[in-house]
Amino acid sequence: MASSVSSFFLCPTTSTVATGAIPLRRLTFSTKATPPQHQSNNPLPPPPPPPQEKKSFAVATGELFLGLAARLIGSGVNESEVPVVEMFAEEEKAREWWWRWRKKEKIAAVVEDPIQPKVVWEQRMEDVEAERRRTAVTSPGFSFSAAGLLFPYHLGVAQLLIEKGYIKETTPLAGSSAGAIVCAVIASGASMQEALKATKVLAEDCRLRGTAFRLGAVLRDILEEFLPDDAHIRSNGRVRVAVTQILWRPRGLLVDQFDSKEDLINAVFTSSFIPGYLAPRPATVFRNRVCIDGGLTLFMPPTSASQTVRVCAFPASHLGLQGIGISPDCNPENRASPQELFNWALEPAADDILDKLFELGYLDAAVWAEENPVEKIVRDDSASLENGSTQ
Numbered sequence: 001m002a003s004s005v006s007s008f009f010l011c012p013t014t015s016t017v018a019t020g021a022i023p024l025r026r027l028t029f030s031t032k033a034t035p036p037q038h039q040s041n042n043p044l045p046p047p048p049p050p051p052q053e054k055k056s057f058a059v060a061t062g063e064l065f066l067g068l069a070a071r072l073i074g075s076g077v078n079e080s081e082v083p084v085v086e087m088f089a090e091e092e093k094a095r096e097w098w099w100r101w102r103k104k105e106k107i108a109a110v111v112e113d114p115i116q117p118k119v120v121w122e123q124r125m126e127d128v129e130a131e132r133r134r135t136a137v138t139s140p141g142f143s144f145s146a147a148g149l150l151f152p153y154h155l156g157v158a159q160l161l162i163e164k165g166y167i168k169e170t171t172p173l174a175g176s177s178a179g180a181i182v183c184a185v186i187a188s189g190a191s192m193q194e195a196l197k198a199t200k201v202l203a204e205d206c207r208l209r210g211t212a213f214r215l216g217a218v219l220r221d222i223l224e225e226f227l228p229d230d231a232h233i234r235s236n237g238r239v240r241v242a243v244t245q246i247l248w249r250p251r252g253l254l255v256d257q258f259d260s261k262e263d264l265i266n267a268v269f270t271s272s273f274i275p276g277y278l279a280p281r282p283a284t285v286f287r288n289r290v291c292i293d294g295g296l297t298l299f300m301p302p303t304s305a306s307q308t309v310r311v312c313a314f315p316a317s318h319l320g321l322q323g324i325g326i327s328p329d330c331n332p333e334n335r336a337s338p339q340e341l342f343n344w345a346l347e348p349a350a351d352d353i354l355d356k357l358f359e360l361g362y363l364d365a366a367v368w369a370e371e372n373p374v375e376k377i378v379r380d381d382s383a384s385l386e387n388g389s390t391q
Helices: 004-008 057-073 091-105 125-132 151-163 178-187 192-209 215-226 231-235 263-269 336-344 351-371 383-387
Strands: 107-112 120-124 141-144 175-176 237-245 251-255 285-286 289-292 308-311
Touching: 091 289, 120 125, 151 178, 151 192, 151 351, 175 178, 175 192, 178 192, 178 215, 178 231, 178 237, 178 263, 192 215, 192 351, 215 263, 231 263, 237 263, 263 285
Parallel strands: 120 251, 141 175, 141 308, 175 237
Antiparallel strands: 107 120, 237 251, 237 289, 285 289
């Protein structure tokens, strides 16, 4: 998946917005018309290439991260092939330390993704127990993809799913990066419209003062002010936050037990940590682990429900992803181009564009809902707590 995702971002294809669709901003280039030339035996020189759009530092940083990510995890290393980091001089000693550390951490479960079997995620004992303590679970659960600053798209999807009864207080949630943030917002009981307003505050701050290297600090302040004090209690056992551990090799960790509101904010911050983008450092530390963005190892982690509907803010067909329920592919004539989405994911768009992204997410979810009536797919799934099944 990493290679396909990276190729989408680094070499995005171009699509057009159909006539009558929601207007979206585009950059257009024009050249002065030249008068017709008299016929001559000498061929005219080829026209100069169109000027290339200048990339901002934020976009360049994001592209660099995605390219490195594809090289890092594209090979799909097996557990028996765990490489030794350079800080250890003796390979055997390093491996022994690694397994002792894993035993101390009490890894209770290894979750294999049903869509991509090569992707494996770990869970600590505390996280598994937090899920088992839930007395009721409703299926399907919903998993939200990494999306950068396309956060309003996820909010629009969540708005429709909550209105129509697909997402209840008993619905398991999971997410990476921006998807993890929206899961925490949903679990907190906050209004999606209020969350959109908070997103605009963050976007305005970044437009005025810059995005790269400082987005993380702004994000922390917004979450601290927006989330209620009991947000971690509401999220425990219900919200899976995906982070990527980078010691030895990239490996996912599903976290859904949080000790405090600060611990929950640290988890979603870590899940969103693009190296050199959220802060001027290559990684962050979460619970004594060196970690980076959860979307590096999986865009959409499985929920604790027996069935998971995956929500992707990017057109899944361009990413080569399978098993996606809600994405811009639900409404292909009413979406922005991949290049526009990529730019808006790394740099804050204007407020009117954020409103359009919210509306597009709502409309895409409505198309999916028409094909999947709530009375047919929403069901009690408490038995999955005992079986531990995830999809």
